[in-house]
Amino acid sequence: KNEVEQSPQNLTAQEGEFITINCSYSVGISALHWLQQHPGGGIVSLFMLSSGKKKHGRLIATINIQEKHSSLHITASHPRDSAVYICAVHLTGNQFYFGTGTSLTVIP
Amino acid sequence: NAGVTQTPKFRVLKTGQSMTLLCAQDMNHEYMYWYRQDPGMGLRLIHYSVGEGTTAKGEVPDGYNVSRLKKQNFLLGLESAAPSQTSVYFCASSYQMGQGSYNEQFFGPGTRLTVL
Numbered sequence: 001k002n003e004v005e006q007s008p009q010n011l012t013a014q015e016g017e018f019i020t021i022n023c024s025y026s027v028g029i030s031a032l033h034w035l036q037q038h039p040g041g042g043i044v045s046l047f048m049l050s051s052g053k054k055k056h057g058r059l060i061a062t063i064n065i066q067e068k069h070s071s072l073h074i075t076a077s078h079p080r081d082s083a084v085y086i087c088a089v090h091l092t093g094n095q096f097y098f099g100t101g102t103s104l105t106v107i108p
Numbered sequence: 109n110a111g112v113t114q115t116p117k118f119r120v121l122k123t124g125q126s127m128t129l130l131c132a133q134d135m136n137h138e139y140m141y142w143y144r145q146d147p148g149m150g151l152r153l154i155h156y157s158v159g160e161g162t163t164a165k166g167e168v169p170d171g172y173n174v175s176r177l178k179k180q181n182f183l184l185g186l187e188s189a190a191p192s193q194t195s196v197y198f199c200a201s202s203y204q205m206g207q208g209s210y211n212e213q214f215f216g217p218g219t220r221l222t223v224l
Contacts, residue, residue: 004150033212043198045212086150094139094158095166098150 003027006087006099013106019074021102023087026068034061034072035086037101043086046072077106109134114199114216121189121223129184129219131199139202140182141166141213142174144195151198157182189223196220 007022023032034046047054047061049070054061058077063070074081087099115130131140138159143151153166157176171193173185182201186193200213 035215041196041218043200043215043218045214048212088151094156094164096141096151096153097167098143098152100148100150 002099003097004087004089004099006085006102008102009100010103011105013077013104015078015106015108017077017106019077019081019104019106021072021085021087021104023070023072023099024068025070025087025089025097027089027091027097029065029068029089030092031090032063032070033088033090033096034070035088037084037086039083046085074104079106079108082106111135112199112201112214112216114197114219116219117217118220119222121186121221123190123223125189126185126187127189127221128186129197129199129221131182131184131201131216132180133182133199133201133214134180135201135214136179137201137203137214138179140176141200141202142172142182142184143198143200144168144193145198145218146195154184154197189221191223194221194223 005024031050033048037043049063058075060073082105084101084103086101112133141156142154145151152168155174157163160179163174175183197219199216202213
């Protein structure tokens with residue numbers, strides 16, 4: 001069973017395009033995380049949110065708790081944004097469930 | 109600050125061998141986690157610790173043991189390695205998750221383990 005579903009699995013975009021990655025989850029959560037995994041394998045946290053919207057540079061993350069859905073948007077995409085983007089949900093009791101990731105390639 | 113470091117970066121084991129993966133963090137984080145990442149699957153929590161001397165099971169704990177003797181270190185042990193344990197292992201740490209407060213996790217660079 002997959003508590004966290006991401007779409008699309010793979011995404012190719014031209015530089016400058018607006019990108020949206022979606023995350024749906026089936027359990028009650030305390031918070032949701034968006035992570036970025038670089039081609040070399042390193043993982044960094046982009047956002048952690050439990051309601052509303054957060055923005056950091058060209059990245060915007062939104063969450064709708066009632067619909068159990070979150071989106072990650074990238075404005076003016078750049079080749080350096082090419083990475084795997086992972087959605088993770090934090091349940092009470094220190095349990096985390098991770099999506100399988102969205103592989104993004106931005107072409108110059 | 110080094111952040112979260114993992115030792116070793118790569119390892120090849122034969123079935124039945126044992127090994128220990130070391131995770132160290134210099135951010136004074138209370139919480140530490142061990143995950144495994146397999147192709148086509150999301151990260152899965154193996155064990156975690158909410159403080160020195162305490163550990164708890166995650167989603168996939170079988171075949172692994174952990175210890176947190178010092179706050180800055182979290183060890184993951186494989187007593188008798190199996191090919192199914194071939195994976196990339198990530199350690200992470202975070203500040204204490206107080207009530208109503210959820211903190212981001214900081215990840216190590218990963219350890220690629222192959223069990224033949």
